[in-house]
Amino acid sequence: MYKQHLDYLKDQDSKVFELLEKEKERQMEGIELIASENVVSQGVLEAMGSVATNKYSEGYPHKRYYGGNDVIDEIEDLAIDRAKQLFNAEHVNVQPLSGSPANMAVYFAMLELKDTALGMKLTEGGHLTHGHKVNFSGKLYNFEQYGVDKETERLDYDAIAEQAAKVKPKLILSGYTAYPREIDFKRFRKICDEVNAFCMADVAHIAGLIAGGVHENPVPYFDAVTTTTHKSLRGPRGAMIMCKEEFAEKIDKAVFPGLQGGPHDHINAAKAVAFGEALEPSFKDYAQQIVKNAQALAKTLSDNGLRVVSGGTDNHLILADVTSIGLRGKEAETTLDKVGIYCNKNTVPFDTGSPWDPSGIRLGTPVLTTRGMKEKESEQIGMFISEALKNSKDDAKLEEIKKQTLELCKQFRFYE
Ligand SMILES: *Cc1c(COP(=O)(O)O)cnc(C)c1O
Numbered sequence: 001m002y003k004q005h006l007d008y009l010k011d012q013d014s015k016v017f018e019l020l021e022k023e024k025e026r027q028m029e030g031i032e033l034i035a036s037e038n039v040v041s042q043g044v045l046e047a048m049g050s051v052a053t054n055k056y057s058e059g060y061p062h063k064r065y066y067g068g069n070d071v072i073d074e075i076e077d078l079a080i081d082r083a084k085q086l087f088n089a090e091h092v093n094v095q096p097l098s099g100s101p102a103n104m105a106v107y108f109a110m111l112e113l114k115d116t117a118l119g120m121k122l123t124e125g126g127h128l129t130h131g132h133k134v135n136f137s138g139k140l141y142n143f144e145q146y147g148v149d150k151e152t153e154r155l156d157y158d159a160i161a162e163q164a165a166k167v168k169p170k171l172i173l174s175g176y177t178a179y180p181r182e183i184d185f186k187r188f189r190k191i192c193d194e195v196n197a198f199c200m201a202d203v204a205h206i207a208g209l210i211a212g213g214v215h216e217n218p219v220p221y222f223d224a225v226t227t228t229t230h231k232s233l234r235g236p237r238g239a240m241i242m243c244k245e246e247f248a249e250k251i252d253k254a255v256f257p258g259l260q261g262g263p264h265d266h267i268n269a270a271k272a273v274a275f276g277e278a279l280e281p282s283f284k285d286y287a288q289q290i291v292k293n294a295q296a297l298a299k300t301l302s303d304n305g306l307r308v309v310s311g312g313t314d315n316h317l318i319l320a321d322v323t324s325i326g327l328r329g330k331e332a333e334t335t336l337d338k339v340g341i342y343c344n345k346n347t348v349p350f351d352t353g354s355p356w357d358p359s360g361i362r363l364g365t366p367v368l369t370t371r372g373m374k375e376k377e378s379e380q381i382g383m384f385i386s387e388a389l390k391n392s393k394d395d396a397k398l399e400e401i402k403k404q405t406l407e408l409c410k411q412f413r414f415y416e
Helices: 005-010 014-029 042-048 070-087 099-110 134-142 155-168 187-197 205-209 245-255 265-279 279-302 327-340 365-370 375-390 395-410
Strands: 089-095 116-120 142-147 171-174 199-204 225-228 239-243 317-321 342-346 358-362
Touching: 005 014, 005 395, 014 395, 042 265, 070 089, 070 205, 070 239, 070 265, 089 365, 099 134, 099 225, 099 239, 099 245, 116 155, 142 155, 155 187, 171 187, 205 279, 239 245, 239 395, 265 279, 265 365, 279 317, 279 365, 279 375, 327 342, 327 358, 327 375, 365 375, 375 395
Parallel strands: 116 142, 116 171, 171 199, 199 225
Antiparallel strands: 089 239, 225 239, 317 358, 342 358
């Protein structure tokens, strides 16, 4: 059982204390299916709340702009060494404060303003930072975008190769936010070589599956790979960049002084803890169970009449097209909220709606797997979801389902 240590805060600031305790209860009394979330271990939580937060350490280990960094250097070195071992990386920068600035740093390092790059459309699974027009990436660079095949709803590598040959991007980006299938990274490497493009992946969502050996690891043969540390990898909020030695200096300079000031040393300590956990054999079991749970959940949903995008999942997430049962994504999200199941509305490939009014929902299993739930519970949750969505206007029925989800959650409490 984990513990949220707020013993001092309780007396100092009861308002903030009460809110944090309330949030703790919410997390335990609901089924969290937001695919980008997780529950960190006690060790990660404690490192984040440690005295390392007091330090300033602009620069890199053993080359700092401030004194008193001997211990911080050891912490950052440890995080780097463990990340290298975990992903078989030549060079690692653990300083990016989050996934978006990590991507920004790689673009700053490798592209000139207005250069052409190729990334996946937001509406078909890409991230905002992969070239969307409201984002810096779409404003500063000429991002061309690829999508999935209309029939299979999977990546069409021949089509991507053709597009790459046509637009001649300086950088090609793979890795996504809402793509339920395994990525053929070797094929992406080949496409990049054909058009002489910088080969980059953003594995923010699937980093835990890669670390656990369930999905292909692109790090050894890609030019640069970014990842958040807080999604399936189950570390603190933050990110890192892994790259070939030949790009190390450029990328390090882009992070600092190019983009950021001092690193968040308490977070880097927590990254070291999380990487240590991911190196344990038990993390492999965790990664495998995430996928088993997602597949069990997907099957239950489709057995109950929900159209699952691409017919299933190879990873931790599922895209369900709720128009198949007469709903919109937004309605589905709020209905599930009412029964204590949290997910997010999401576009599906070739969606006729917008990101604000999409046709689907995205569901992920990293959190419930961390809680110890297995296929049986995943199926049970699939039943709650389909029952709730089919009875979205029946408040009495929703109330009944909420009681059942609460009952399930009570068996899987994880904080004292
Ligand atoms: C979550 C995510 C990011 C952004 O991470 P933040 O930490 O929220 O900035 C970037 N890329 C992908 C693919 C993501 O899923």
